[in-house]
Amino acid sequence: MKKTLFLLILPLLAFSKFQITVYMPIEEFFIKKIAQNFVRAKKITLYYTDKPIDLKYSDLSRLATTRAYFHFGLDIEKSYIKKLKDINPQLKIYDLSVGINKLKLKDGTVNPYIWTDPLILRDVATNIYEYLIELDSLNQEHYKRNYELLLAKLDKLFLDIRNNLYESEIYNIYVFDDYWDYFANRFGLNLYKREKKIIKADELEDIKKFVNLNEIKAILIKDKNDINYAKSLADEMNIIIKEHDIFEELFFFNLENLSKKLSK
Numbered sequence: 001m002k003k004t005l006f007l008l009i010l011p012l013l014a015f016s017k018f019q020i021t022v023y024m025p026i027e028e029f030f031i032k033k034i035a036q037n038f039v040r041a042k043k044i045t046l047y048y049t050d051k052p053i054d055l056k057y058s059d060l061s062r063l064a065t066t067r068a069y070f071h072f073g074l075d076i077e078k079s080y081i082k083k084l085k086d087i088n089p090q091l092k093i094y095d096l097s098v099g100i101n102k103l104k105l106k107d108g109t110v111n112p113y114i115w116t117d118p119l120i121l122r123d124v125a126t127n128i129y130e131y132l133i134e135l136d137s138l139n140q141e142h143y144k145r146n147y148e149l150l151l152a153k154l155d156k157l158f159l160d161i162r163n164n165l166y167e168s169e170i171y172n173i174y175v176f177d178d179y180w181d182y183f184a185n186r187f188g189l190n191l192y193k194r195e196k197k198i199i200k201a202d203e204l205e206d207i208k209k210f211v212n213l214n215e216i217k218a219i220l221i222k223d224k225n226d227i228n229y230a231k232s233l234a235d236e237m238n239i240i241i242k243e244h245d246i247f248e249e250l251f252f253f254n255l256e257n258l259s260k261k262l263s264k
Contacts (some may be wrong), residue, residue, distance in 0.1 A: 038142065121154050199233055
């Protein structure tokens with residue numbers, strides 16, 4: 001009787017969903033490319049913010065009562081680990097950026113925005129695959145098939161972006177943030193970082209010389225919050241403004257769309 005009951009339950013175990021916690025939607029996007037509907041994700045925030053969210057204890061408890069917390073290694077994401085572990089000491093913590101050689105910022109810290117490089121994402125996909133089979137070894141074959149499909153899709157994305165940028169004249173770009181460093185590093189773009197401030201009249205001549213010497217053709221911003229800083233440059237220097245949010249959930253469309261914006 002017990003053996004029969006086990007055989008009846010086994011298929012349910014093999015295809016049962018389990019819950020995880022992520023910081024933001026883009027992490028769920030990548031995990032579900034491999035896990036598909038075998039995993040349900042609880043998100044700390046629906047929109048990226050680097051400011052701490054004042055969560056009620058009931059909200060933290062809901063987020064903590066899953067099998068694992070997946071994150072990209074951003075400081076804001078790591079700030080939730082102790083809070084979640086205090087509630088659920090058994091919660092597993094998985095950093096999707098483990099083993100990846102990160103770029104250094106001027107202040108000596110690492111740049112965490114690794115997902116703008118499709119080839120680095122191959123390593124992220126490997127991490128996700130290994131973490132999932134650690135959590136759910138019964139469905140390893142399911143994860144393996146989807147993992148291999150994801151690798152192929154990332155390779156295609158890399159080639160599509162490279163082709164989009166191949167004949168582009170926009171390869172020297174002003175930025176205010178560190179979001180696109182990995183993308184630029186992979187595809188041979190030069191980023192010139194500026195402080196977020198309105199350009200003063202007595203700065204214009206030197207900036208014009210710099211823009212002309214370095215053939216800067218565009219300013220890349222995350223969203224409209226930086227539009228005034230960008231316009232103070234663009235209007236005077238006759239360069240175009242491009243907007244791109246690396247935290248957008250529809251990753252493949254979003255990153256290829258960036259390459260198309262920079263190819264015009």
